[in-house]
Amino acid sequence: MANFINPDFVLQGKTAQKLYHDYAEKLPIVDFHCHLSPKLIADNHQFESLGQIWLEGDHYKWRAMRTNGVDEEFCTGKASFRDKFQKWAETVPSTIGNPLHHWTHLELARYFDIYELLSPANAGKIYDQATEMLQQDSFRTQNLIKKMNVAVIGTTDDPIDTLEYHKALQGFSVKVRPTFRPDNVLKTEDAQFFNSYIQKLEAVSGKTIKTLADLIQVLDERHAFFHEMGCKASDHGLDRLYYTPNFAAGADKSFEKLRNGQLLTDEETEVYRTYVMYELCKMNHKRGWVQQFHLGAMRNNNTRMFKKLGADVGFDSIGNSQDANKISRFMDLLDTEDKLAKTILYNLNPADNEMFVTMLGNFQDGRTPGKIQYGAGWWFLDQKVGMEKHLRDLSVLGLTARFVGMVTDSRSFLSYPRHEYFRRILCNHLGTEIDQGLIPNDQALLKTVVEDICYNNPMNYFGF
Known part of the structure; x- marks a missing residue:
């Protein structure tokens, strides 16, 4: 079975596929409005874990987790990033139809070359794999x-x-x-x-x-x-x-x-x-x-x-x-x-x-x-x-x-x-x-x- 995130994800038909692959796909990104920290860019910061880079400050994910019955301790609270990530993984299957489901799997694929659908069953493995990659200089x-x-x-x-x-x-x-x-x-x-x-x-x-x-x-x-x-x-x-x-x-x-x-x-x-x-x-x-x-x-x-x-x-x-x-x-x-x-x-x-x-x-x-x-x-x-x-x-x-x-x-x-x-x-x-x-x-x-x-x-x- 093809990966959920595949070369023609969202592209319904040969015409759309040609437009994307021939003209849009390789163009540089002009992100003229964001809230990234210039300090973290200037410091060439290295994140300690997938939980930290993915869940710290992300009110989109927190909102979904609360709706899924996750306690605030695992959103903005003092739970470990591993435990927070586990709660996020428990929430992801319920985000089908929500952009968070698409974003989550695009980000796993594009940054970490992970094409599995995130779930409670594979959360620990994915967390460890991505966290290990984040320790490389290429992930600063x-x-x-x-x-x-x-x-x-x-x-x-x-x-x-x-x-x-x-x-x-x-x-x-x-x-x-x-x-x-x-x-x-x-x-x-x-x-x-x-x-x-x-x-x-x-x-x-x-x-x-x-x-x-x-x-x-x-x-x-x-x-x-x-x-x-x-x-x-x-x-x-x-x-x-x-x-x-x-x-x-x-x-x-x-x-x-x-x-x-x-x-x-x-x-x-x-x-x-x-x-x-x-x-x-x-x-x-x-x-x-x-x-x-x-x-x-x-x-x-x-x-x-x-x-x-x-x-x-x-x-x-x-x-x-x-x-x-x-x-x-x-x-x-x-x-x-x-x-x-x-x-x-x-x-x-x-x-x-x-x-x-x-x-x-x-x-x-x-x-x-x-x-x-x-x-x-x-x-x-x-x-x-x-x-x-x-x-x-x-x-x-x-x-x-x-x-x-x-x-x-x-x-x-x-x-x-x-x-x-x-x-x-x-x-x-x-x-x-x-x-x-x-x-x-x-x-x-x-x-x-x-x-x-x-x-x-x-x-x-x-x-x-």
Whole structure:
């Protein structure tokens, strides 16, 4: 019987197989948005076990394990990595139909040449085999990245970051570029947290931040520093885009209240966030960056577990539909002033797909191909059904050929087969349409489209 992960995995038909194997398979990976640690890359870190590299910090797996009845001790707790891995192996058979099942077996195959289906019966053998391989220099972080033919990595970095590890990586054969993510200046729900963060900004900048103008100046200086260090993009993880008319009139008052430890009203919050995002987006335009907006997550739903474990541990979900009017008004504000940078909008709620794709067409400038992008399916939509819907909606309402393609959006050094997964789904989507007579079987055209989406478009769009 053929291996589950085989050369034609996901590829249904000769046309799809040709597109993938001839055009997509060997292209370098441009991972312009992820959460890999630049320190671990710069240190050329060596992981001690398969359990550590695979399960530490992976909220996707933790979420599935909890659903399978696994105690928290084996997710975020103090159980050994071997015991945690055993619990993960007990969960994997139940993940059929979930992208975790595909990712798990792609990663075992691509990194460790293991093609068995992971189960409780073979977990110990696979753990020992992979852990032994991880002790080799070829499995240190830099070699893991090169093994997957990665050309560019865009990390996610706070404005207070010194970027010392990016500086150390300037001689690395893979381009590791910082990405400016100033989300903490928008977290106004907790005045104590907000003021603690402002103090960190003061410390790294050597400037006193007494007024909103001081804050914007310091952010601009940090923005300029990131630019000098090769940064070409910002990223903003927001529940939604903010907009309210006359926001400039009340923003100073909102900032003053926060600095005095007072909570803001909903109206004051909208004023402050609109103003700060407006100023940040002008910086992005000024320096020719790409700005990315990850919209729609409903975070930290479980209060009990948030108090116990903190954020980003698997208690987030898809939020309500976005306010199309606010997206339109905010983008129009920037466009009216000719301050709208290249923009990627990532949507987490599939009910909003068509709204997002049609919104993009309102603000294309007729000069920059694909200037406003519909970002790849992310988080809960980073799976076969989500990607197929993404491709269908973009094809019907936009220009798929201008799409800048996939990102891992991952903290794991074993996540690069997600690009392969996307490429297989892309080629299968196109191949199916060709076989149905809906797309011409013009190989020169198809070669260009596939190679552009997988490699050329992101390289050109970001200026890598």
